[in-house]
Amino acid sequence: MAKSWRFLIPLIIFGALVILLVIGLGKDPRKVPSPLIGKPIPEFSLPELTDTGRTLVDDDLRGQISLVNVWASWCSSCRQEHQALMVLSENPDFQIVGLNWKDDAQDALSVLRMTGNPYDRIGYDPDNDVGIEWGVYGAPETFVVDQQGIIRYKHIGPVDRKVWEETLQPLIAQLKAEG
């Protein structure tokens, strides 16, 4: 009976909706993908947090693989990932560059004194000038930049063991292989 098919349509639509919602439950709607993936890093120049006499510029991110980590002393998730960064800082395959974002230099330095400094260099960006260039909308965020200075990946939220093992480590291995 062709006619009774019609009455199944609402159930089918509902089924599709449920599938959609199940997928939706597993995603975080707050994450906004960056349009900068695959693009060269923006030009910038920032004083360094640890030594304001020196400047950090975009060229410092070329020639080796870098993790650019956006952090601030007021950001609690940054503390959460701090330990992971400390461990990663021993890895010779890449440098970790900090972007101290919308922060107070004294507060930021005291956090580093207390918990250790995982960063090779830290740019100090209290007014979000460079943050806007990089499309930063929260902390922590972590960008993976390849040897040519191309942004290859952006992780939103704290880096932990799972993120490292499942995403960052394979990516860095691949970048290394690409040379």
Added chain:
Amino acid sequence: MIPELGHIALILALLLATAQAVFPLAGSLTGNRPWMTMARPLAYGQLVFVAIAFLALVEAFLTSDFSVHYVAVNSNSLLPDIYKFSAVWGGHEGSLLLWALMMAGWGAAVAVFSRYLPLPVVARVLGVMGLVAIGFLLFMLLTSNPFERLFPVPPEGRDLNPLLQDPGLAIHPPMLYMGYVGFSVAFAFAIAALIGGKLDAAWARWSRPWTTVAWVFLTIGIALGSWWAYYELGWGGWWFWDPVENASLMPWLVGTALIHSLAVTEKRAAFKSWTVLLAISAFSLSLLGTFLVRSGVLTSVHAFATDPERGLFILLFLCVVIGGSLALYAWRAPDVSEGGRFDLVSRESALMLNNLIFVAFTVLVLFGTLAPLIYEAFNLGKISVGFPWFNKMFVALAPFLALLLGIGPAARWKHDSPWRLTKMLWLAFALSIVLLALSSRESISGGDFWVPIGIALAGWLLFSHLTIVRDRLKHKKQPLWQALKADFSGNGRSFYGMVVAHLGVAMFIVGVTMVSNHQIEKDLRMSPGDSHEMAGYRFEFLGAQKVNGPNYRADRGHFRVYRGDRQIAELYPEKRSYLGGGMPMTEAAIDAGFFRDVYVSLGEAVGGGDWALRLYYKPYVRWIWLGAVLMALGGTIAVSDRRYRSASVRSSAPAAAATAPA
């Protein structure tokens, strides 16, 4: 001790709801009368125990019992008593309890007002409502217990979100939930009819007043929410197409379609399976809204603290309730007969188009709300869908609805002639064209294309409905006014209710059109003693001083507003810091009027006694909500029609039971 009592009461309510779902339904299938007669007492019992739980939570709030986790998070000892009370539903757990209370209240109301329904129908309706109640009570007990204790007991509570410390928002959720939950009655009637296989005009007549009452509550609830957003959020907007707003709009749109479709089913026995589908959909969308708001799948300014575990539970619940009923529909609806035949030009056709448009609106809202999810699910990227998209879509469809709305009520059932309709409505149409021409002039339209269209459509609704009323009364011997009075107190209530509601639409259109196109907004810096002219009003700033509220400190600005030389208002906008912490709140001051609001909000102190300020002039903004009030009033008048009254009300005593503590 009392919170534990509340917890136990909830568990008992769950047991009663389970019994209410099992015995009457089973009884109605096996013809076991004693089991069927259990439906009513069980419904009353469920209400009693949910009410006890609710009162226990109220008590915990009023006595500031911070050993209860939910109270500690949502209240504070400095909170004024009225907000301690409304804080009961200020968070996820308590609002669920309110929902459950209303569910039980509606169930008890059905039990009271169904004395002349056949027993199997009552048993099935209450059984289905029991099933739904099980879901909510279980949800609360398993994932969101409002009576959970907190140890160690904090000395002070975290305070109710300052945005919610407001009379508008204190009554908005109860109204909204009355509407959502009210649709469960129409839903239960539909499921009962599908189970019983008896889908006829009698079913439509039983469902109709219940549906209308639920729709009235929902209308009021949405209007209150919009009004609240307007004055509390401080940017002067009244609707932002936020997912949470959309979640309340979808059941309203389908509910509106349902009210109209039920009319056809009652009068002409047509659209039967369609009406049943709408009844299922209206409640399903209420449930879906709950899921969207509480599961965290979508982002919204006012979503509840979300939790995927809760999301999963509601999703399972949705699958059981909606999936089950749609499966039942797919199984039983093919046997439903087609109903009365009608011609292309007829009231039925007009109402069918009405339903098409309302369902189209619903599809738009659902699609727009879920589009970010669809894109993400198929890895199509992150998409932004916001107010511009919805506005464009709605503005594209709404004029068709308004045009149709002027014709539909004039058409006759079953068959009408285009010639007769033309003869009847040409004058109204001509008058609206005149209005279109008049309001196209620069001085009124301000050069905007939508202003004359909006005004002409509103005029068209007004003129055509006046024509329709006159046409209805033309054979009466009395003078028009007396005939109107006699007809109104006679059998005409549902007709006049419709007219009033439709005029509410006209008013709403005027409000939206004018405020969207003619509002004025200014950001300023003013020193005490400064004056500023805007839209013919002069705002004089007299300075700001510190004041203390019960649980906040504030800077309060002082303004005098003049029209010409005459002072028309003194306004005191505030910037408040609540002692409970959080962001400072800018409390706007509004001088409201029938034709315009003037609105001042205080920004930052910018040094030297100067303040940053924002001024608004909002023409006709109040017509938006007054339009909604008229719609709700129309619904109320319609339910008071004699034929529902005689059908449902036999005695005065039980009526009070229907008004659950809302």
Added chain:
Amino acid sequence: MMTRPTLPLLPTALLLASLLSGLLFGGVAAAYTLEEFEFDSPAQQEQFRELIGKLRCLVCQNESLAGSQAELAQDLRNEVYEMMRAGQSEDAILDFLVARYGDFVLYDPPLKPSTYLLWFGPFVLIGIGAVVVIRTLLSKKTTPDQPVTEADRARIDELLNADQTADQTADRTADRD
């Protein structure tokens, strides 16, 4: 005598009362931080307001830059303001933000292949609905007429108005009240 229809009167009355009290006393209330921006002309100010109304505050979840108090929103407002003061066009400003934050920063998604689904999808669905309705309307003439029969009506009345006389008396008392 109480009748059920008085039930929705309560909320109607409540809303009416609150609206009227609003009419009389004005409302109070809101959440917006205004920074101080200086403009050369009211037109420029208007343009600025329009622009920040079109942009989404990324961290706030469905608030525009114009309406948000979040710090990031303030930074972006500042950025937009600086760019405007530097004489950049509206399109240049929007492009700048889109290049960094993606299309998501725009409230109004641009029309391009990836958004065809969004812009046209609903109309396809509605079109299908319209076709179904029109076909139903046209085919209605051939289906048999099964209106509410007299027997049905009698049954309804019997079910609904079991004691018609008692009821009418009750109604009349109600009317007098």
